[in-house]
Each structure stands twice: as structure tokens, then as C-alpha cells.
Amino acid sequence: MRYETVIGLEVHIEMATQSKIFCSCSAKFGGEQNDHVCPACCGMPGMLPVVNKKVVDLGMTAGMMLNCHINRVTTFDKKSYYYPDLPCSYQTTQWFSPVAVNGTVTIETSKGKKDIRIKQIHMEEDAGKLVHDEWTNTTLVDFNRTSVPLIEIVSQPDLSSAEEVVAYLERLRSLLRFAKVSECRMEQGSMRCDVNLSVRPEGSDKLGVRTEMKNMNSISAIERAIAYETARHIDALENGTEELVQETRRWDDIKGKSFAMRNKETAGDYRYFPDPNVMPIVIDDEWFAKIKGTLPEFPEVKKARYIGELGLSDYDATLLTESRALCDCFESAYAECGQAKEAANWLLSDVLNILNKKQMTPDQLTLDGKTLGKLIKLVTDGKVSRPNAKKILAEMFESEIDPAKYAEEQGYIVSSDTGAIEATVREIVIADERSVTDYKSGKEKALMAIFGKCMKALKGNCDPQTLRQMIIDVINSI
Amino acid sequence: MEKETLRLLCKVNQLALTEEQKDSFLKFMDAREADIKALDAIDTENVERMVHVMPIMTVVREDVEKKLFTRDELQKGAPETMDGYWQVPRVVE
Numbered sequence: 283m284r285y286e287t288v289i290g291l292e293v294h295i296e297m298a299t300q301s302k303i304f305c306s307c308s309a310k311f312g313g314e315q316n317d318h319v320c321p322a323c324c325g326m327p328g329m330l331p332v333v334n335k336k337v338v339d340l341g342m343t344a345g346m347m348l349n350c351h352i353n354r355v356t357t358f359d360k361k362s363y364y365y366p367d368l369p370c371s372y373q374t375t376q377w378f379s380p381v382a383v384n385g386t387v388t389i390e391t392s393k394g395k396k397d398i399r400i401k402q403i404h405m406e407e408d409a410g411k412l413v414h415d416e417w418t419n420t421t422l423v424d425f426n427r428t429s430v431p432l433i434e435i436v437s438q439p440d441l442s443s444a445e446e447v448v449a450y451l452e453r454l455r456s457l458l459r460f461a462k463v464s465e466c467r468m469e470q471g472s473m474r475c476d477v478n479l480s481v482r483p484e485g486s487d488k489l490g491v492r493t494e495m496k497n498m499n500s501i502s503a504i505e506r507a508i509a510y511e512t513a514r515h516i517d518a519l520e521n522g523t524e525e526l527v528q529e530t531r532r533w534d535d536i537k538g539k540s541f542a543m544r545n546k547e548t549a550g551d552y553r554y555f556p557d558p559n560v561m562p563i564v565i566d567d568e569w570f571a572k573i574k575g576t577l578p579e580f581p582e583v584k585k586a587r588y589i590g591e592l593g594l595s596d597y598d599a600t601l602l603t604e605s606r607a608l609c610d611c612f613e614s615a616y617a618e619c620g621q622a623k624e625a626a627n628w629l630l631s632d633v634l635n636i637l638n639k640k641q642m643t644p645d646q647l648t649l650d651g652k653t654l655g656k657l658i659k660l661v662t663d664g665k666v667s668r669p670n671a672k673k674i675l676a677e678m679f680e681s682e683i684d685p686a687k688y689a690e691e692q693g694y695i696v697s698s699d700t701g702a703i704e705a706t707v708r709e710i711v712i713a714d715e716r717s718v719t720d721y722k723s724g725k726e727k728a729l730m731a732i733f734g735k736c737m738k739a740l741k742g743n744c745d746p747q748t749l750r751q752m753i754i755d756v757i758n759s760i
Numbered sequence: 761m762e763k764e765t766l767r768l769l770c771k772v773n774q775l776a777l778t779e780e781q782k783d784s785f786l787k788f789m790d791a792r793e794a795d796i797k798a799l800d801a802i803d804t805e806n807v808e809r810m811v812h813v814m815p816i817m818t819v820v821r822e823d824v825e826k827k828l829f830t831r832d833e834l835q836k837g838a839p840e841t842m843d844g845y846w847q848v849p850r851v852v853e
């Protein structure tokens with residue numbers, strides 16, 4: 283018998299805010315244990331939550347990016363469970379009226395395009411971190427992450443393979459990074475994914491027994507987990523190796539296996555009820571329009587424009603549109619220097635190299651695009667050589683400088699005195715008799731030796747093409 | 761409400777009730793349960809869900825980070841702490 287896999291995803295995204303969802307404590311990742319806490323987020327009696335407006339802004343933004351309907355009256359509810367990582371014994375989340383519902387995300391795989399329906403996006407608080415201490419046989423609690431704002435994106439069970447899941451997650455990551463909702467870094471836990479999976483005979487309209495898998499912190503781990511779990515379900519159905527039960531399972535990527543964690547809770551177990559401490563949030567027309575107005579151009583629209591209007595290659599456009607920060611910098615640089623290809627080259631080679639050395643991601647780029655454009659213009663106008671421009675670029679990452687002013691201060695402006703340059707070239711050529719003889723006997727490499735000496739003597743302040751031609755002319759003239 | 765349920769509630773909420781208080785509370789809860797059951801008789805079909813008893817909306821605050829308390833202040837009342845962590849009985853096997 284042939285089987286098909288039915289997958290729905292719950293994706294948790296940590297939102298890019300400075301402070302927590304219901305209090306002003308820092309929402310930064312890490313920090314000393316219990317350093318980002320206050321009576322509100324560690325559940326002291328009598329504390330009242332105050333909603334962070336940016337969380338609602340980003341919740342709406344995520345909803346709009348995923349083509350959702352935005353609920354203009356959105357409410358928070360209490361989800362009860364007892365565990366020490368949740369100091370109030372309930373999580374404040376959205377159950378009855380989440381911020382966004384009924385969206386779609388279009389994915390593209392080897393089988394073509396497919397729409398994945400989004401059931402809802404809700405805003406909620408994260409839980410704390412537990413450390414199980416073997417020595418004292420106790421559990422240690424760190425509330426730094428408690429109340430850090432999350433959105434949970436719940437898909438309908440429209441996915442049917444690991445390839446589709448990967449395409450869906452990459453699409454979500456791209457859209458949400460573009461809209462600056464989150465950095466979506468799986469390795470830091472700012473994007474987490476639970477996979478609900480069941481298997482049924484192909485063509486059947488009845489869903490099989492569903493299991494939920496947690497603890498996957500990379501896209502490749504998710505792929506492996508889906509392959510394993512699908513095979514386990516089919517084996518159970520075909521060969522009766524085990525009885526499938528609705529449960530939550532933990533994926534162990536090292537062992538390459540999933541293990542039962544607990545029987546799956548149902549909504550009833552959580553005793554959802556409206557949180558009386560947080561009043562309904564009413565999103566008026568003005569607020570709605572303001573957020574709508576901040577939505578970015580979708581990455582694929584940008585990419586098509588870069589190729590069609592600006593003449594970039596598919597490769598360059600694809601690389602640029604992987605990061606909103608790169609796109610923003612590119613567009614400002616292009617507006618300043620008017621040369622799209624040059625701006626793309628500088629960003630995708632020199633700028634990315636510097637970021638790489640600094641162990642920063644493209645999304646962490648803060649370089650001012652206008653300043654980069656000014657630097658590119660200095661090079662294309664022949665005022666600064668490319669090697670010296672690279673030095674200026676490196677300085678631009680360290681301090682706020684004006685490239686032209688800095689070039690002047692450092693003596694990087696290309697000399698327009700061709701007579702003086704020619705005199706230097708002639709002096710070097712005459713002194714290097716051996717290289718001249720080698721060049722004349724057909725050894726092209728010999729020219730590079732002279733070129734290097736000349737460039738050094740001129741402190742890099744000469745256009746490479748002009749210098750090369752000048753050396754050839756001088757050699758031919760002697 | 762069962763006595764055992766009340767015992768568990770007292771335990772998890774760290775409440776020390778006398779036998780007299782427990783009896784009184786159980787009677788109170790039974791009466792409330794009867795009140796709530798009376799609501800079952802009402803037809804709520806097509807009634808819009810009430811999100812709050814008062815027609816008011818929440819206030820929101822700007823996303824500004826502030827540090828208002830130190831860890832030591834917050835952990836003053838904690839029964840057990842270790843290296844800046846709250847320490848609780850082991851929760852996994």
C-alpha cells in the first residue's frame with residue numbers, strides 16, 4: 283500500500299524587541315542568570331502586565347506578510363500548566379481571538395508552487411530555562427527568557443514532505459526577516475518548530491494518529507526527524523511493530539531517533555480562559571494603516587526588479603534579497619552612485635568579507651548605504667584606487683567617516699599629474715632592466731613585477747588600467 | 761469539590777488551612793458550583809462572546825528597556841537559591 287504523510291507546523295518566532303511582552307525587562311538573548319527579571323515576569327503576586335506596543339506591531343506585520351486577516355479586537359488568554367519554567371503557572375497567550383487568522387504562504391519545490399494555509403498567528407510569552415543539576419539533584423530556574431515575546435504561526439496540515447516543510451520554513455524566515463519581525467536564528471532559538479505528523483493510505487480523507495515532535499534546532503534536523511517519523515508510522519501501520527498513540531515526542535538528532543515525552547495534551551487540559559489582567563487590544567484604522575504602510579516589498583518582487591530594471595544577474599539579485607539589511611544598503615548606495623552592478627559587487631564581495639571576518643550575519647549590517655555609494659563613486663570617477671577604497675571601507679566599519687574627506691586626509695586621492703606619474707614609472711622601468719628584458723621576450727609576468735613596484739611607489743594612488751598602459755608605453759619607448 | 765482536590769490545591773499554592781477553614785471553603789465551593797451549573801440552563805446560541813466585563817481596551821507601552829530590580833532584591837523571599845538561580849525540587853527523572 284502507498285502512504286502519504288500529512289504535516290502541520292507550529293513555528294515559534296522570538297520577536298525583535300528591546301523589552302519583554304508584559305514588562306520593561308530586557309528581551310536580549312543570554313545574560314547572567316536571572317539578570318533580566320522583575321516582579322512581573324517572575325510571577326510575584328499582585329503584578330499586572332502592560333502590553334508592549336511593538337509586539338502588537340510585529341504581530342500585525344507578520345500577519346500581513348503571511349496574507350492573514352487581522353483581528354481588529356485581539357485578546358489575551360491564560361493557558362494553565364504547572365512547571366517551574368512558568369512562574370505564574372499559566373502562560374499568557376492568545377486562544378479565543380488571536381492577532382491574525384486565515385493566511386497563506388506560497389512555497390516552491392521541485393513539484394512546483396503550492397499554497398500552505400495559515401490557521402492563525404498568536405502572540406504569547408516565552409517560558410524560562412531550567413537546568414537540571416545532577417550534583418544537588420535539584421532543578422535550577424532562570425527567568426531571563428520568561429515573557430520574551432513570541433509569535434506562534436500555526437499552519438493547517440497542508441504539508442506532505444520534508445522538502446515542502448523546508449521550503450515553508452525558509453519562506454517564513456525570509457518574509458519575517460525582511461519585515462524585521464525577527465532574526466529567525468534557529469541556533470539561538472529565535473525560530474523553533476514543532477512538527478505535527480501523521481500518515482494515512484494515499485487518497486484517504488481520514489487523518490491517521492498524529493504525533494508532535496519537538497526539540498529541532500536546525501532545518502536539516504527537521505528533515506531527518508520527518509524521514510524517521512514517517513518511516514516509524516508506516517512500519518507501525520504495515521507491520522504492527524507498535525501501537526501509534528497521540529503523543530509529544532522528542533527528537534534526538536545524535537541518535538537519529540524520536541522518543542516519547544508525554545501524552546499529548548488537548549486544549550481542554552490547558553483550561554484556556556480570558557486573561558482578566560489584560561484588556562482587549564483594539565486596532566483602529568490609523569494603527570492598521572500605519573503598519574500596512576511599513577510593509578517591505580516582498581523579496582521576490584525586489585529580486586525581479588533588481589534583474590529587470592537594474593540589470594543585476596540572477597545570482598547577485600538572489601544573494602542580495604536574502605537579507606533586508608543588504609537590500610536597504612544596496613538601494614541607498616545605488617541611489618548615491620547610480621551604478622547598480624558596482625554597488626552589488628562591493629556589497630557581495632568586500633562588505634560580506636568584512637562581515638564574515640567580524641562573525642556577523644548580513645542582517646547585522648549597519649553600514650550606511652549612502653556613504654558606501656559615495657565611496658563607489660570615488661572609485662568609478664577614478665579619484666581613489668580600488669585597493670585604497672578597500673582600506674576606506676574597512677575604516678567605515680570602525681567609525682563614521684566621509685569617504686572623500688578621509689581619502690584626502692590619508693593621501694589616497696589619485697594624482698592627476700600624469701607627468702609626475704610617468705616620471706616615477708620611467709625611473710622604475712629603467713632601474714629594472716631584467717624585468718624589461720623578460721617582458722620583451724614574452725614573459726607577461728614580468729610586467730606585474732614592474733606594476734607592483736610602481737603602485738608601491740605611487741602609494742596606490744593611480745588607476746590600475748592607466749598605470750598598466752603607461753608602463754607598456756614607457757617600456758616600448760626605451 | 762473533593763477534599764483531595766483541595767489538599768492538592770493547598771499544596772501547590774503553599775497554603776496552610778486549618779480543618780475548619782477547609783470545611784468552610786469546601787462548602788463555599790460547592791455552593792458556587794451549584795450557581796455555575798444554573799447557568800447551563802441559559803441558551804447562549806448566537807450570543808457574541810464577551811471579551812471583558814467592561815467595554816474598555818488596554819493601554820500599551822512603548823518598547824523601552826528598563827532595569828528596575830536587582831536579582832538579589834527579587835530573590836530575598838526565595839526559599840532556596842543557588843548561583844543566582846531559583847532552586848526547586850528536581851522536575852525530571
